[in-house]
Amino acid sequence: MAMRKKRFDAFPYLLLLPAALLMLAVNLTPIVQGFTMSLLKLNQFTLGQYLDAPFVGLDNYRRVLFDADNPLRHGLGLALRNTALFTLTVSVLAIGIGLAVALLMNRDFAGKGIARTLLLLPWIVPSYVVGTLWGFMWQRDVGIVNVVLVDWLHLLSERPFWLLGSNSFWAIVIPTVWRAWPVMMLIFLAALQSIPEEPYEAATIDGVSRWKQFLHITLPLLKPVIVIQLMFQIIDNVYSYNIVSMMFGQGAGYPGEWADLLMPMLTRQSFNYWLFGQGAAVSFITMTLMLVFVGAWLKAFRRSMTGDD
Amino acid sequence: MNAWPARTFATGLLGASLFASAACARAAELNLWVMSTTEQQQQDMRELLRPFIASNPTLRVNVTVLNWESAWAKITAAAASGQGPDVLELGTTWVAAISSMGALEPLSEQQQNEAGGAKAFFPVMWGTTHRLDDAKVFAIPWYADARAAFYRTDVFKKAGIEARDAFANWGSFKQAMQKINGTEIGGKKIAALGYPGKNDWNVVHNLAPWIWNAGGDVLSSDGKRSAINSTESVQAIVYYTSFAAEGLVPRGALEKDSGQIESGFFNGQYAVIFTGPWILKQMRTPKAKGGQLETVTAANFGIAPYPAGLKGNQTFFSGSDLAIMKSSKNKTEAWKLLAYLTGRDSQVSFSKMSGMLPTRLDAASDPSLMSDPHYAQFIAQVKNGRHYAAIPGWGPLESVYLKNLGNMFDIVGGLKGKYSALAIKQAMDAAAQEADQVLSSSR
Numbered sequence: 001m002a003m004r005k006k007r008f009d010a011f012p013y014l015l016l017l018p019a020a021l022l023m024l025a026v027n028l029t030p031i032v033q034g035f036t037m038s039l040l041k042l043n044q045f046t047l048g049q050y051l052d053a054p055f056v057g058l059d060n061y062r063r064v065l066f067d068a069d070n071p072l073r074h075g076l077g078l079a080l081r082n083t084a085l086f087t088l089t090v091s092v093l094a095i096g097i098g099l100a101v102a103l104l105m106n107r108d109f110a111g112k113g114i115a116r117t118l119l120l121l122p123w124i125v126p127s128y129v130v131g132t133l134w135g136f137m138w139q140r141d142v143g144i145v146n147v148v149l150v151d152w153l154h155l156l157s158e159r160p161f162w163l164l165g166s167n168s169f170w171a172i173v174i175p176t177v178w179r180a181w182p183v184m185m186l187i188f189l190a191a192l193q194s195i196p197e198e199p200y201e202a203a204t205i206d207g208v209s210r211w212k213q214f215l216h217i218t219l220p221l222l223k224p225v226i227v228i229q230l231m232f233q234i235i236d237n238v239y240s241y242n243i244v245s246m247m248f249g250q251g252a253g254y255p256g257e258w259a260d261l262l263m264p265m266l267t268r269q270s271f272n273y274w275l276f277g278q279g280a281a282v283s284f285i286t287m288t289l290m291l292v293f294v295g296a297w298l299k300a301f302r303r304s305m306t307g308d309d
Numbered sequence: 310m311n312a313w314p315a316r317t318f319a320t321g322l323l324g325a326s327l328f329a330s331a332a333c334a335r336a337a338e339l340n341l342w343v344m345s346t347t348e349q350q351q352q353d354m355r356e357l358l359r360p361f362i363a364s365n366p367t368l369r370v371n372v373t374v375l376n377w378e379s380a381w382a383k384i385t386a387a388a389a390s391g392q393g394p395d396v397l398e399l400g401t402t403w404v405a406a407i408s409s410m411g412a413l414e415p416l417s418e419q420q421q422n423e424a425g426g427a428k429a430f431f432p433v434m435w436g437t438t439h440r441l442d443d444a445k446v447f448a449i450p451w452y453a454d455a456r457a458a459f460y461r462t463d464v465f466k467k468a469g470i471e472a473r474d475a476f477a478n479w480g481s482f483k484q485a486m487q488k489i490n491g492t493e494i495g496g497k498k499i500a501a502l503g504y505p506g507k508n509d510w511n512v513v514h515n516l517a518p519w520i521w522n523a524g525g526d527v528l529s530s531d532g533k534r535s536a537i538n539s540t541e542s543v544q545a546i547v548y549y550t551s552f553a554a555e556g557l558v559p560r561g562a563l564e565k566d567s568g569q570i571e572s573g574f575f576n577g578q579y580a581v582i583f584t585g586p587w588i589l590k591q592m593r594t595p596k597a598k599g600g601q602l603e604t605v606t607a608a609n610f611g612i613a614p615y616p617a618g619l620k621g622n623q624t625f626f627s628g629s630d631l632a633i634m635k636s637s638k639n640k641t642e643a644w645k646l647l648a649y650l651t652g653r654d655s656q657v658s659f660s661k662m663s664g665m666l667p668t669r670l671d672a673a674s675d676p677s678l679m680s681d682p683h684y685a686q687f688i689a690q691v692k693n694g695r696h697y698a699a700i701p702g703w704g705p706l707e708s709v710y711l712k713n714l715g716n717m718f719d720i721v722g723g724l725k726g727k728y729s730a731l732a733i734k735q736a737m738d739a740a741a742q743e744a745d746q747v748l749s750s751s752r
Contacts, residue, residue: 043750045410047385047388047389048391048412050390071709071746071747074743139561139564141559161563161724164507164563164564164719164722164724165719166724254711254712254716256507256715256716268712271382272705273708273750274705275750
């Protein structure tokens with residue numbers, strides 16, 4: 001189709017300019033400031049000078065990346081392992097449960113509206129409240145989880161610890177999934193409702209089973225949504241902080257070898273150990289890695305997201 | 310958007326503030342930051358400051374109450390930016406750090422004498438007003454926190470145990486706990502001892518007296534290296550954790566925090582806990598006002614010192630000091646306020662409000678406080694106190710210990726390998742290594 005060439009009109013851009021500049025300032029200022037901090041020797045003694053603190057070039061980056069004796073790096077390996085497992089588990093479960101429930105909700109039944117609203121409840125609870133709340137629920141002696149598992153259902157003979165030992169991994173995964181899946185469901189439900197009826201009707205006439213319809217019609221049509229949600233889940237979970245920090249002594253304790261994630265670990269060790277310059281360097285490295293990941297993801301899935309061929 | 314209302318408002322505000330500053334030209338304004346230590350800190354502070362305001366009508370004191378959890382971040386931010394209050398409360402372990410940042414006004418010889426000087430205070434508290442390696446004083450002790458053993462007299466009686474013998478030394482204490490464990494009171498079995506494990510702010514404070522009493526320390530005497538993995542320190546940690554490993558502390562306690570352990574004591578779950586003077590106030594306050602007065606525990610408890618190890622029976626002392634910020638524009642008035650708050654009468658009043666101890670010896674032995682026999686008993690037990698070394702890098706060091714000692718309870722609970730003295734020693738070696746790295750990076 002031939003398009004008539006339009007004259008460039010600057011007016012809309014002018015209208016957008018103030019907002020764009022403000023957004024840029026709000027986003028860019030902390031990034032530039034953070035990067036500047038990462039080039040300084042910023043500790044307890046130099047914090048008072050702030051941006052006038054001694055310039056050390058890339059030394060903070062060297063210490064973060066290559067100095068094995070650096071206290072900031074203590075437990076980094078464990079935190080990376082936990083974050084990877086955590087992100088994988090939570091993302092898969094949240095999207096899986098969200099999609100399954102969305103399929104169930106995508107039909108007509110009485111009380112559908114109420115059911116949908118009720119299912120969304122966990123998502124409304126702020127994540128730090130979720131952390132505190134589940135912190136109580138996981139208590140070995142009095143927590144509701146053990147009361148249900150041990151006293152009511154007799155599934156276990158002995159009360160397990162959830163906040164000590166390796167179970168603490170599940171103690172952070174389950175509440176995170178619990179809070180994350182409802183919004184996944186909502187988004188999948190919206191996507192499902194935009195899929196036209198006709199392909200299903202045709203398939204049914206041809207005698208295609210429901211499962212095959214799901215595999216060959218629903219799933220491919222949902223792919224753009226799944227791909228973008230998976231990306232958001234990965235970003236959210238790699239940056240997960242609130243639930244871990246609230247659940248284990250509200251910042252007092254150490255979540256332990258199985259529940260210490262990257263963000264709580266880096267925050268704890270750069271702030272509590274007063275390694276502010278290094279903390280800034282780590283933040284910058286994490287941000288860069290995330291940008292690369294998002295860029296690669298978008299490039300890899302651009303076609304399926306935009307539907308362009 | 311219509312800018313006129315905003316502009317009119319701004320002009321009005323400017324006019325009003327000019328007017329206000331003209332009207333109050335003579336009234337100095339002081340900003341005071343304190344931590345929330347009492348139930349209603351804001352009201353209590355107003356009450357505490359009433360006599361001061363009455364005798365200084367030209368002064369205005371604005372009180373800001375900080376939470377302990379967020380106070381450190383706010384205070385370091387204030388210290389770094391130089392935008393802070395005139396007078397501020399500092400945890401005793403923070404004075405060295407904040408003064409090293411150059412944020413505090415040194416107190417002159419004359420001011421120190423005016424406040425009573427070193428001899429007027431618990432020596433251990435005066436030690437927190439300056440750095441270990443520098444005699445320059447930056448703060449005056451305000452209130453103190455010390456720990457002692459609280460035990461159930463009825464349980465001890467039923468088990469046929471004399472408290473004096475039980476708390477005599479480590480050997481007798483272990484035996485007493487073994488004998489008491491499982492004693493039935495009102496048809497309910499009581500555990501011998503309760504202490505918190507992993508998820509708690511007090512992990513280091515709870516272990517420190519045991520380490521000191523074994524002859525160990527958390528820090529080498531020159532303050533440069535960790536000593537948490539020395540033979541004595543490890544011995545103490547093994548002794549302390551053995552109570553949990555042997556079932557004398559219920560397993561569930563290992564994930565609890567101090568507050569939960571205290572309520573467990575009030576509810577009759579534990580026969581002995583180690584904690585601070587604030588629970589005396591709780592046990593004097595009726596339940597309707599949030600206290601524990603009507604509990605069986607409140608009617609049947611006694612106070613004892615830490616059982617003696619090979620090197621004594623010291624307790625852990627901490628608390629808060631008051632300091633003047635260098636950025637204060639009203640240093641003379643700020644000093645007046647500081648001197649008032651750390652004076653004898655204010656300390657006695659604040660002790661009654663908070664349940665914490667006065668730091669002045671004359672205030673601590675004030676008849677109105679000593680008339681409570683439990684208070685008198687408590688004061689008698691904590692004469693022998695000790696504080697951490699006042700080094701600028703204490704904060705990071707405490708964080709390292711908090712993390713490592715907390716994590717150790719995975720071993721104690723049998724959730725990470727088998728509990729043994731060797732496993733504890735290895736965990737402490739790792740803690741010392743991390744602590745040394747932090748110490749060398751904070752220099």
